[in-house]
Structures are given as C-alpha cells and as structure tokens.
Amino acid sequence: MTGGVVRRDGREVLADVGLRVGTGDVLAVLGPNGAGKSTLVKALLGLVPLAAGRTEIYGTPPARFRGWRRIGYVPQRLPMGGGVPATVREVVSSGRLGRRSRWRPAVFNDRAADRAAVDRALETLGLTGHARDSAHLLSGGQQQRVLIARALAGEPDVFVMDEPTAGVDARSQAALAAALRELTGAGRTVVLVTHELGPLEPLITRTVELGHGRIVQETTVRENPARDTATGRPV
Numbered sequence: 001m002t003g004g005v006v007r008r009d010g011r012e013v014l015a016d017v018g019l020r021v022g023t024g025d026v027l028a029v030l031g032p033n034g035a036g037k038s039t040l041v042k043a044l045l046g047l048v049p050l051a052a053g054r055t056e057i058y059g060t061p062p063a064r065f066r067g068w069r070r071i072g073y074v075p076q077r078l079p080m081g082g083g084v085p086a087t088v089r090e091v092v093s094s095g096r097l098g099r100r101s102r103w104r105p106a107v108f109n110d111r112a113a114d115r116a117a118v119d120r121a122l123e124t125l126g127l128t129g130h131a132r133d134s135a136h137l138l139s140g141g142q143q144q145r146v147l148i149a150r151a152l153a154g155e156p157d158v159f160v161m162d163e164p165t166a167g168v169d170a171r172s173q174a175a176l177a178a179a180l181r182e183l184t185g186a187g188r189t190v191v192l193v194t195h196e197l198g199p200l201e202p203l204i205t206r207t208v209e210l211g212h213g214r215i216v217q218e219t220t221v222r223e224n225p226a227r228d229t230a231t232g233r234p235v
C-alpha cells in the first residue's frame with residue numbers, strides 16, 4: 001500500500017499509510033482500539049475503498065486480482081449465527097471451495113486432498129471432536145477457531161487475521177499458535193491484527209503500530225527462518 005487514505009464519515013481513519021508485506025513476513029498490526037487496524041487490513045485487500053493512494057496484491061490492484069484462493073482472510077467477527085445451520089466440518093470444508101475451478105468439477109484426487117486438508121485443519125485447531133457439531137451453537141472462541149480452520153484448509157499463501165485472540169481462552173490461543181507455527185514453518189505470509197502478542201510473540205517477524213490512522217512505529221523482530229528468499233517478492 002502506498003499513500004493509503006480511508007475516510008469514514010468525512011474523517012480520515014487511515015492517513016497516508018505506506019506498507020509493504022513481503023513473502024514470509026509474519027506481521028503483527030498493533031495499536032489501541034479505534035487506531036485503524038481493521039481498516040488497514042481490509043484496505044490492503046481492497047475490502048474497504050481507498051479515498052487516495054493505492055494498494056496492490058501481488059502487484060495487481062484488488063479489483064483486477066484473480067488469485068483470491070491464495071489469500072485466507074479471517075474477519076474479526078463471524079456472521080455464523082442464523083441462516084442455514086452447518087456443521088463445523090461443513091464450514092471448514094467451505095474453505096476449499098475457492099480452490100476449485102467453476103469449469104472443472106472435483107475429481108477423486110481433489111476430494112481426497114480436500115478431506116485431508118480439512119482433517120488437518122480441524123486437528124490443528126483442536127476441533128476434531130466438534131466436527132459434527134453445529135457451528136452456530138459453539139462458543140465465540142470456538143467459532144473463531146472454526147474460521148481460522150476454514151482459512152487454513154484453503155492452504156492460502158497469505159493469511160490475514162483480524163484479532164484472532166480477542167476474547168479467546170488459553171486453549172484457543174494455543175491452537176492459534178499451533179496454526180501459525182504450521183503456516184510460518186511452511187514459509188507462508190501472515191498479517192495479524194492484535195492488541196497484544198501473547199503466546200504468538202515468538203512467531204512474529206515484524207510489527208507495525210498504528211495510532212490515529214497512522215503508522216507510529218515499525219520494528220523488524222527477526223527473519224523468518226523458513227522464508228523463501230528465492231521468491232521473497234512483496235505481496
């Protein structure tokens with residue numbers, strides 16, 4: 001993102017933000033309530049329009065970007081209530097849908113790969129025992145894990161999570177740390193909005209801190225040892 005500006009109700013909630021996320025980065029976006037963290041990650045992905053500046057995903061503006069299956073986005077809150085009741089496995093399996101071409105129906109190998117990826121994601125997030133439960137009846141923290149598992153099942157290259165640790169217990173935080181370890185071990189790129197790093201701290205390679213819609217501090221903590229320097233292109 002270069003010179004990114006977002007206005008809400010005539011007010012700049014993101015002001016001239018420049019941010020480049022590199023392949024293999026595990027970036028924590030920090031800052032107090034209302035600093036603009038959620039707005040920043042949504043704007044990076046084109047989910048919120050920029051009033052000025054530009055953002056690109058793998059060098060392409062979001063409106064023309066076609067590689068959405070490479071991006072796993074976990075929103076802050078889950079629209080899982082009401083609607084059609086779905087089991088945890090069904091919700092997590094929906095993370096595989098983006099991988100399928102509309103023009104090419106699933107073949108046997110795809111289905112086996114889908115099942116294996118869904119099983120792995122359920123296991124990583126400690127949800128195997130809940131696979132047949134109705135997702136909308138789970139607790140908030142468990143639902144958050146379901147969302148993370150759904151994104152994980154899609155095996156994205158870039159994983160964007162908005163406050164995955166907000167209001168979740170130690171078990172869910174440990175499950176999230178396990179998911180992150182799996183992703184970073186595979187050299188994936190992670191952007192994570194959070195108030196505090198907690199158990200995720202050892203996995204973070206960079207931080208940006210927002211205040212009143214501006215980046216007030218940036219740190220590089222460490223290189224991700226699994227980072228693929230051969231393809232270390234900006235995302």
Ligand SMILES: Nc1ncnc2c1ncn2[C@@H]1O[C@H](COP(=O)(O)OP(=O)(O)OP(=O)(O)O)[C@@H](O)[C@H]1O
Nearest residue numbers: 008009013031032033034035036037038039040163
């Ligand atoms: N849809 C909207 N309409 C109007 N203002 C909005 C909207 N979404 C966000 N804002 C405002 O933009 C500012 C930044 O909000 P944002 O959700 O990005 O902050 P945040 O840092 O993620 O906060 P939190 O830690 O509380 O989630 C806030 O002042 C908020 O009130």
